[in-house]
Amino acid sequence: MDKGTLVEFRVQGDRRLGVVDRPDGKTRWFVVDERGQSHSLAPRQITYTVNGQTYKPTEIDHFLEQVKPYLDPSSLEVAWELLVEDGETITPSQMANLLFSESAAPHCYAAHCLLSDDKLYFKQKGDAYETRTAAQVAERKHQLEVEAQKARGQQEFLSRVEQALTGVAVEWQRHDRQRLEGLEKYAALMADIVRTGVNYDSLSRAYPPPATVLETMTMLGRSATPQGAFQLLVDLGWWSSNENLFLRRSSIPVQFPSKVLEVAQQRLDFPPSDQDGTRLDLTHLKVYTIDDESTTEIDDGLSWESLPDGREHLWVHIADPTRLLAPEDDLDLEARKRGSTVYLPTGMIPMFPEVLATGPMSLVQGRVCCALSFGVVLDQTGAVAEFNIYPSFIKPTYRLTYEDVDEMLELGVEAEPEIAAIALWAKRRRNWRYDQGAISINMPEAMIKVKGDEISIDILDDSSSRQLVAEMMILAGEVAARYGQTHNIPLPFRGQPQPELPPEEELLQLPAGFVRACAMRRCMPKSEMSITPVRHAGLGLNTYTQATSPIRRYSDLLTHFQLKAHLRGEVLPFSAEQLKEVMMTVTSTTQEVTMVERQTNRYWALEYLRRQPEQVWQVTVLMWLREDSNLALILLEDLGLQLPMSFRRDVNLGEQLLVKVGLADPQKDMIQFQEIIYQEALN
Secondary structure, three states, X not given: OOOOOEEEEEEOOEEEEEEEEEEEOOOEEEEEEOOOOEEEEOHHHEEEEEXXXXXXXXXXXXXXXXXXXXXXXXXXXXXXXXXXOXXXXXXXXXXXXXXXXXXXXXXXXXXXXXXXHOOOOEEEEOOEEEEOOHHHHHHHHHXXXXXXXXXXXXXXXXXXXXXXXXXXXXXXXXXXXXXXXXXXXXXXXXXXXXXXXXXXXXXXXXXXXXXXXXXXXXXXXXXXXXXXXXXXXXXXXXXXXXXXXXXXXXXXXOOOXXXXXXHHHHHHHOOOOOOOOOOXXXXXXXXXXXXXXXXXXXXXXEEEEEOOOOOEEEEXXXXXXXXXXXXXXHHHHXXXXXXXXXXXXXXXXXXXXXXXXXXXXXXXXXXXXXXXEEEEEEOOOOOEEEEEEEEEXXXXXXXXXXXXXXXXXXXXXXXXXXXXXXXXXXXXXXXXXXXXXXXXXXXXXXXXXXXXXXXXXXXXXXXXXXXXXXXXXXXXXXHHHHHHHHOOOOOOEEEEOOOOOOOHHHHHOOOOOHHXXXXXXXXXXXXXXXXXXXXXXXXXXXXXXXXXXXXXXXXXXXXXXXXXXXXXXXXXOOOHHHHHHHHHHHXXXXXXXXXXXXXXXXXHHHHHHHOXXXXXXXXXXXXXXXXXXXXXXXXXXXXXXXXXXXXXXXXXXXXXXXXXXEEEEOOOOEEEEEEEOHHHHHO
């Protein structure tokens, strides 16, 4: 190759011209570009040679100015239309003659540039170019339009992202939402840190980003990791910084399908005919519903009456949602999929659409309501002497809170003797269950509520009113189970094996109160579900099922389906095998619900503590988690929270001390406390 020859080569993909200066060894050449920079090139790196004359590096710019007027890509379409029919190949020199009727160096180079850059009409074949077929061109045009549309979409998305990052309200488009939903799924993997205990680095390695997530994060110059995706969604205002990843990672549906909502509205507007046409009219009874003030699904009420023979009759009235649905219909299958209402600090996710759950399904004060009423006569010890179950009509008289009932019991309100009578029977009933071996473990329970940005934690008191309601619900559960047992009805019976509690002398060595209760709790086996009666050791009952929350628990709804069909003399909707199969599905679902509720409560507990780094808390050492490394479970007495703490000194179970939060990171499920000596606490 002669000195002064003008050649084309590429630097990092960019087209560059240079003039051959001298050889570099046997096969390479030194080439000087228009900037005076020298490049050592192998022959394969040279993409075009300008023939006809020699040049100096200073003449390259002038040469390019001569080429520039001919660089019109649209001219290739005309050439393609002339050549495509015969399928001919063409060289840059021939193309220059065809397009420009000239074959001088600038024209030939312009033709080369057009052909080498073309992605539509021609494809390179050696030193020449061949035409693509009409079908190939049509397909290429379609591909290029798709790519251009994608590029425009990306640019528009980036523009909206930039707006959102500055706090400007953005109207996200459908394709934007698809990108953001992909980010949501990837970011939700952070919940696995809590579930599996892995760290961030391991999580990112275990879950490489999907292609769309990688593309989005790369476009935005952000780290393509679950935490990077999470932070982007927060920065965009798409998520809050306290987004519930446990819920998002679960299979729990948050919204109802439109079909289910339509059916719910139809049932509200046009209630189905009542299959229980012979309901017992109990509207003459005074009915008390007792719940937390925030409760909207009211599914139980209580009554008391004196019988003519002097005996006393207790009534537990349970909401009758099966009045509005049937086994295997849309509402039933949706409730079965959900398993139960989900209760979170930020609010609830109902098992039924709210238009039904808080309306015609609930026992609403002053309204005649359909119910399933359990009428019970207890003997003087608190044992069940007689019972009946009726589909009924009731008219709730009072909507009371637990605080209302506690106040009434303390003041002895004479106008409501029924409340005092129910409370008396609840105490007898409780004592009777203890005589049957019931086990009571009283540990403080935290009730966490989040409203806006405010977090509150209260201890759920085991008050007289709550004990009263709990005893009546347990009573109804025993009656439902005994009815099922007597009539050989498959029900979702609930039992608990007899625990192997520590010997009494061993328990007495532990500090009384929470430490001893904690030790007993560890020995309590999990409850079990069965389609045949089984003893519930914890409650002290030989048979038991849950029947008092059919709006909120699907297993209770199953009990209602079975009992009501039998009361009507109809074939049971679920055989033993069918019931067992449904129960297995529901149990798996409710376990997931329980896990999400527990993880969410813990998250907000840690967030509450994170916000109060200077607060001094009194704690009790409950039990050892790893005694060899001084890791214990402590109870924050003012909050009812049980959390781990590592000690730097020897402590004893039951010891009370003062601590502050050293570190709290809810997302990483981390909490560290530091002990405060008394004098430091005073300061």
